[in-house]
Amino acid sequence: MLATTERVELLEYAEDLAKKILQSDLAEQYHICLYKLQSSDEAQRKIRHFVRLKDQYDEVQRFGKYHPDYKRVMSQIREAKREMDLDPYVAAFKMAENDLQSLLDQVSVLVGGAVSKHIKVPTGNPFFDTSSSCSSGCGSGGACGCSA
Structure with a gap:
């Protein structure tokens, strides 16, 4: 693949767009929420608890409802997920993550549409x-x- 002036310019435009996205309010909010989530001992405790239960859940899923701990594990995983999702730092992070993903989706659609509607x-x-x-x-x- 030969490097032409046009390709170099396109790469520079792409890098400029990436920098602008990284400097956007949505990306800043995402990084703030990520930092707060990682700094919250309570949120991290809830996440670790959920991950431990997720390992048990994966084991139970191998056998389905015939596993002897099926009901207990299913109940515990739902409770842990609800507790984790209701944590204010987890909720704020998920909202910021969704907002940033929405921006990236919009950019992808615009770039793809600029090339061809197909x-x-x-x-x-x-x-x-x-x-x-x-x-x-x-x-x-x-x-x-x-x-x-």
């Missing part, structure tokens, strides 16, 4: 999928019923 951009967000047959953003290899 470019498939896997956003994972049905809001950005423009057709009812998953013509953009599917990425499931046709598992959803589309003709990918």
